[in-house]
Amino acid sequence: GNSVTQxxxxxxxxEEAFLTINCTYTATGYPSLFWYVQYPGEGLQLLLKATKxxxxxxxxxxxxxxxxxxxxxxxxxxxxxxxxxxxxFCALGYGNKLVFGxxxxxxxxS
Amino acid sequence: xxxxxxxxxxxxxxxxxDVELRCDPISGHTALYWYRQSLGQGLEFLIYFQGNSAPDKxxxxxxRFSAERTGGSVSTLTIQRTQQEDSAVYxxxxxxxxxxxxxxxxxxxxxxxx
Numbered sequence: 001g002n003s004v005t006q007x008x009x010x011x012x013x014x015e016e017a018f019l020t021i022n023c024t025y026t027a028t029g030y031p032s033l034f035w036y037v038q039y040p041g042e043g044l045q046l047l048l049k050a051t052k053x054x055x056x057x058x059x060x061x062x063x064x065x066x067x068x069x070x071x072x073x074x075x076x077x078x079x080x081x082x083x084x085x086x087x088x089f090c091a092l093g094y095g096n097k098l099v100f101g102x103x104x105x106x107x108x109x110s
Numbered sequence: 111x112x113x114x115x116x117x118x119x120x121x122x123x124x125x126x127x128d129v130e131l132r133c134d135p136i137s138g139h140t141a142l143y144w145y146r147q148s149l150g151q152g153l154e155f156l157i158y159f160q161g162n163s164a165p166d167k168x169x170x171x172x173x174r175f176s177a178e179r180t181g182g183s184v185s186t187l188t189i190q191r192t193q194q195e196d197s198a199v200y201x202x203x204x205x206x207x208x209x210x211x212x213x214x215x216x217x218x219x220x221x222x223x224x
Contacts, residue, residue: 020136021153031210036215042217043215043216043218044122044203044216046212046213046214051210093209093213094207095164095166096141096208097158097166098145098155099155100153102152103153
């Protein structure tokens, strides 16, 4: 079946540190891949997406590349800010539904 | 423009009561989805609508759960004879056409069963 595994948190970083949140997936066919973010007290927001192998999604300084050979979609940011503190969800889109990972809490300290 | 709107934002009810949760999708979005977010299970898909039809109901956890959509717009998720394990945040999302288009989420309804 389809599933998403992402690194457990919480991840705690100092401001301006480099961020990587690992995400790997298992899927039949050719899913689309997404990162969603949930800021404290807010709803889920789409952060970025990639629809096919080797696509790179980017937004707000975050990037992720769809790697079919390693079935991965790792989220990266070169310099995190306190305002990036949130829960990050990796998801695959297949067959009209999203399958989510468990979420990774990111805490950025000033 | 307006995003996905859900009501109520919070609902507290007694075990055994029925509840209705409402979702108003983004105007023009033909696809509508319900998900559930709970501590033990994470984010789970419940049901997908394309227009007023529900071609995928595979995530509904029991026959106490049902959903409908009217006019290709508003959707209602109904839980009958609520149980404590139904306590969760119920999220609605919509997208332009379904498939793997990005889904836009509402803020959710936090349901607490006493």
